[in-house]
Amino acid sequence: MTLSSQNKNPKQIILNAFDMNSVGHINHGLWTHPRDESHRFNELSYWTDLAQTLEQGLFDGLFIADITGVYDVYQNGLDLTLKESIQLPSHDPSTLVSAMAAVTQHLGFGVTVNLSYESPYQFARRFASLDHLTHGRIGWNIVTGYLDSAERLIGQKGLKDHDLRYEQAEEFLELCYKFWEGSWEDDAIQKDKLNRVFTDPSKVHAIQHQGKFFQSQGVFQVSPSIQRTPVLYQAGASSKGLAFATQHAEAMFIGADTPEKLKQQVDKIRA
Structure with missing residues (x-):
């Protein structure tokens, strides 16, 4: 799809749908409309039908938002959040991807995951596995969190300092890259039935990481996926967030x- 057939160098428009594994994403209250079926968000068929509709409509991807925690500040409680279903209840978005990938061929999936509440190893393993199962159609929207309620849920008192969260995010990405890009060589998998060699041991390498926030030693459990590193999204707007996003992300939200x-934002990002 091109912006103009007259343009000698037409640009491609990439179309993404935007949703969340919940009833109320952005248009709060729309679930009350007679034709709205978002109350079925907890049914797998709701998502597989959506994925097929998007692919038939030539969408490039489905981007799935997410939050860790709940909105409990307004009126000092959860009553309105619960009554109006303002992103509550909400379910884990990564659980939807395999099923939607199974009923589509081209649709990509961008999934929001808050790295502040993840182990780098377990996260990297989960997304490498999804990259295999989707044949390279998975992306990660990197967020560091903004809700005190999320910290309390995991047993902490409150949100960490903003710049400290990004410092932790930098090391999280550094370690994920080691898992995805550094542990297995491209031709490590042999699948040699005659000689009983599935993997060439000389082509698999242990990761050694001793950092400020994370430590890891050993071999990554997932063999190289199609992308190795998933497509990376980020929405950093502060000076620290912008530095992080322009260092790592392939797509940025503005x-x-x-x-x-x-234009001012775009110029700043490009600079």
């Missing part, structure tokens, strides 16, 4: 109410 303000 938003403004005028084209002039958007």
Whole structure:
């Protein structure tokens, strides 16, 4: 799809749907409309039907938002959040991907995961596995969190300092890259039935990481997936977040109410 058939160098528009594994994503209250079926978000058929509809409509991807924690600040409680279903209940978005991938061929899946509450190893293993199962159609939206309620849920008192969260995120990514890119060589898998060699041991390497936030020693359990590293999304807007996003992300979220303000953001990102 091109912006203009007259343009000698037409640009591609990439179309992504935007949803969340919950009833109320952004348009809160829409679930009350007679034709709205988002109350079925906990049914697998709701998501497989959506994925097939998007692929038939030539969408490139489905982006799935997520939060860790709940909105409990307004009126000092959860009553309105619960009554109106404002991203509560909400379920784990990564659980949807395999089923949607099974009923599509081209649709990509961008999944939001908060790294502040993940182990780098377990996270890297889960997304490498999804990259295999989707044939390279998985992406990760990197977030560091913004809710005190999330910290309390995991037994902490409150949100860590903003810049410290990004410092932790840098090391999280560093370690994930080691798992995805550094542990297995491209031709490590042999599948040689005659000689009983599935993997060449000389082509698999242990990771050694001793950092400020994380330590890891050993071989990554997942053989190289199609992408190795999934497509990376980020939405950093602060100076620390912008530095992180432009270092790691392949796609960045921006938003403004005028084209002039958007241009300022784009120029800053490109710089």
